[in-house]
Amino acid sequence: MPPSPRLRALALAALGAAALAAAPAPAAAAGPIVIRFSHVVAVDTPKGQAAEHVRRRVAELTGGRARVEVFPNGTGYKDQEEIQALQLGAVDLLAPSLSKFGQLGLREFEAFDLPFLFDDEAALRRVTEGPVGRELLRRLDQKGIVGLAFWDSGFKSFSANRPLRSPEDFRGLRMRIQASGVIDAQMRALGALPQVLPFPSVFQALQAGVVDGTENPISNFWTQGMNRVQRHLTLTRHGYLGYVVIANRRFWDGLPRDVRAALEQALGEATALANRLARERAEADLEAVRRAGTTEVHVPTPAERRRFVQALRPVHQAMADRIGRDLLRDIYAATGFDPTAP
Numbered sequence: 001m002p003p004s005p006r007l008r009a010l011a012l013a014a015l016g017a018a019a020l021a022a023a024p025a026p027a028a029a030a031g032p033i034v035i036r037f038s039h040v041v042a043v044d045t046p047k048g049q050a051a052e053h054v055r056r057r058v059a060e061l062t063g064g065r066a067r068v069e070v071f072p073n074g075t076g077y078k079d080q081e082e083i084q085a086l087q088l089g090a091v092d093l094l095a096p097s098l099s100k101f102g103q104l105g106l107r108e109f110e111a112f113d114l115p116f117l118f119d120d121e122a123a124l125r126r127v128t129e130g131p132v133g134r135e136l137l138r139r140l141d142q143k144g145i146v147g148l149a150f151w152d153s154g155f156k157s158f159s160a161n162r163p164l165r166s167p168e169d170f171r172g173l174r175m176r177i178q179a180s181g182v183i184d185a186q187m188r189a190l191g192a193l194p195q196v197l198p199f200p201s202v203f204q205a206l207q208a209g210v211v212d213g214t215e216n217p218i219s220n221f222w223t224q225g226m227n228r229v230q231r232h233l234t235l236t237r238h239g240y241l242g243y244v245v246i247a248n249r250r251f252w253d254g255l256p257r258d259v260r261a262a263l264e265q266a267l268g269e270a271t272a273l274a275n276r277l278a279r280e281r282a283e284a285d286l287e288a289v290r291r292a293g294t295t296e297v298h299v300p301t302p303a304e305r306r307r308f309v310q311a312l313r314p315v316h317q318a319m320a321d322r323i324g325r326d327l328l329r330d331i332y333a334a335t336g337f338d339p340t341a342p
């Protein structure tokens, strides 16, 4: 059973450092080792399916010695709360979006939110699978977190209840964002009013008119039913949404070696699955949105796209100190993006 909101609050309140120090390491516990994996999206998404894969494979590979319990859709913890829960040891595995690490003090992860940074998946991989990706995972150590893998969700597009053909169309729109300074700056550069909301609340906020629009990879847009409350979707693919799979360091180090090896293997397989599904679902879910007929899908013309790029390029300069200029230089070298182009 997923923890109730009350239990969640209690767990977070009760699990202080002292309690944590006294908690048994997983290896010492009797019965199967339970690995709790919480996430905020639907089961039928790249992340949801990858988490299910980890659950199945860990059971197989360990012959039942370890069991992964998955809490999807924010039924375990939501957004920022989940990282705090991981640090406290109330949950063992997470895959938060890269955008959510800035709040932990690791603002360099927000580099992935920079608009139009990646032309395609190959440019992205040069970052995540190269020295920058390794360095970012290493920086999680200082927070008591082990960074295990990058998983894709996909490229994001904007939606609202009015057509979004040019930057001017965003003026005054209240746009839901993740808690990222870079995404905040991106929305402000378009003249919109960014509003941070946890992911599991977005559908209701759109339905109630608390916010007017948002941005998502298509799989999140579709599986949350946002097509029922957003009449316009513009396929800008202006930004990337991806995840870091993370574990509590103490939990990870306390796992018996063979169980840790099984988990590593399952995660390796799940990485390939998540990334393949991210590609496939981008197309299949877009087709589903089109078929549903509730949202008009607009593909920007090259001239429209250029105007978005021009409007959002200054966000790179404005955010350079927040992210770190040295790191950004390395990222631009890998992706080929030129923040100074006219």
Ligand code: LMR
Residues within 6 Å of the ligand: 040, 041, 096, 097, 153, 178, 198, 199, 220, 241
């Ligand atoms: C969001 O908050 O929009 C995303 O991070 C949700 C997710 O995990 O894909």
